Amino acid sequence: AQSEGRPCEYNSKIYQNGESFQPNCKHQCTCIDGAVGCIPLCPQELSLPNLGCPSPRLVKVPGQCCEEWVCDESKDALDELEGFFSKEFGLDDSEGELTRNNELIAIVKGGLKMLPVFGTEPQSRAFENPKCIVQTTSWSQCSKTCGTGISTRVTNDNPDCKLIKETRICEVRPCGQPSYASLKKGKKCTKTKKSPSPVKFTYAGCSSVKKYRPKYCGSCVDGRCCTPQQTRTVKIRFRCDDGETFTKSVMMIQSCRCNYNCPHAHEAYPYYRLVNDIHKFRD
Structure with missing residues (x-):
C-alpha cells in the first residue's frame, strides 16, 4: 500500500513519500511529504582534523568516494592552520550538480563545509553529537491563503x-x-x-x-x-x-x-490536498 504524503520529484525521478535514495555516493536522501532531506555518508569530511595535524587538507583516495584528511609536515603548521580556518571549501562535482538542479546550498561556517540541504540555511550542531549533522529545511508555504x-x-x-x-x-x-x-x-x-x-x-x-x-x-x-x-x-x-x-x-x-509565485486562487492549495501529486522545488 502506498504511504500517505506527497511524493517528490528529484533529478527528473519520482520518489514516493518515505522512500530513501542516494543521489551520489556522499549523501543518503529521503522523501518526506513532498520535501527531500539528506544526511552525509562522509561524516569525516565535516569534522575537524586532529589538533596536532599540521597543514590539514582533504584529499581524494583512489577507489573511495569519501575524502580523507592528511597532514602536510613540510609546511609551517601555524600558517597552514590559519589558512585552513579562513578558506571556504568548494563543492565537488557531484555536489555542484545537486546545487544547480535542486536548490541545494552549501553552508560554510568556521571553515567547515556543511551538508547541502534544500531550502534555507540549515542549523548544525555537529560538535554536540559527532555522529549526527543536524539539518533542517525551510518551512513550506501555508496550506491556506486565508484563515488558519x-x-x-x-x-x-x-x-x-x-x-x-x-x-x-x-x-x-x-x-x-x-x-x-x-x-x-x-x-x-x-x-x-x-x-x-x-x-x-x-x-x-x-x-x-x-x-x-x-x-x-x-x-x-x-x-x-x-x-x-x-x-x-x-x-x-x-x-x-x-x-x-x-x-x-x-x-x-x-x-x-x-x-x-502565487498559490492557487482557492483557500487551500490543490497540490496539498491531492494524494498522488508531484511537488516541485521553486525559487
Whole structure:
C-alpha cells in the first residue's frame, strides 16, 4: 500500500513519500511529504582534523568516494592552520550538480563545509553529537491563503537523528480581507498589515491562552500576490473548552512581499490536498 504524503520529484525521478535514495555516493536522501532531506555518508569530511595535524587538507583516495584528511609536515603548521580556518571549501562535482538542479546550498561556517540541504540555511550542531549533522529545511508555504492553515518542514534535529516532519500553525491573512482586485488603481498597496486589535489564535476548536497582535500579508495592485517573506516560529499555549491545554508552534509574519509565485486562487492549495501529486522545488 502506498504511504500517505506527497511524493517528490528529484533529478527528473519520482520518489514516493518515505522512500530513501542516494543521489551520489556522499549523501543518503529521503522523501518526506513532498520535501527531500539528506544526511552525509562522509561524516569525516565535516569534522575537524586532529589538533596536532599540521597543514590539514582533504584529499581524494583512489577507489573511495569519501575524502580523507592528511597532514602536510613540510609546511609551517601555524600558517597552514590559519589558512585552513579562513578558506571556504568548494563543492565537488557531484555536489555542484545537486546545487544547480535542486536548490541545494552549501553552508560554510568556521571553515567547515556543511551538508547541502534544500531550502534555507540549515542549523548544525555537529560538535554536540559527532555522529549526527543536524539539518533542517525551510518551512513550506501555508496550506491556506486565508484563515488558519499549516506549514511543514523536515529536520533530523532529534536524539535519534532521524528525518521527521514538523508542523506549525500559520495564517497569512484573515478570510474576507479585500484582494488586490478591489483596490483602486494608484492606491498604495500594503504588503504587511498588523492586526488592529489583539486576537486569539484558534486551532482544532481551542483558543490561545493569551491574545496577540500578529502581522498579516496585505494586497498588491498589479496582479501579483502578497506572501510572507520573513517569518519566525513561536511556541503558543492553547486551552480547550474542557480545560485541556497544549502547546503548538505558530508562524509569526515579520514581512511580506509582492511576487508572481502565487498559490492557487482557492483557500487551500490543490497540490496539498491531492494524494498522488508531484511537488516541485521553486525559487
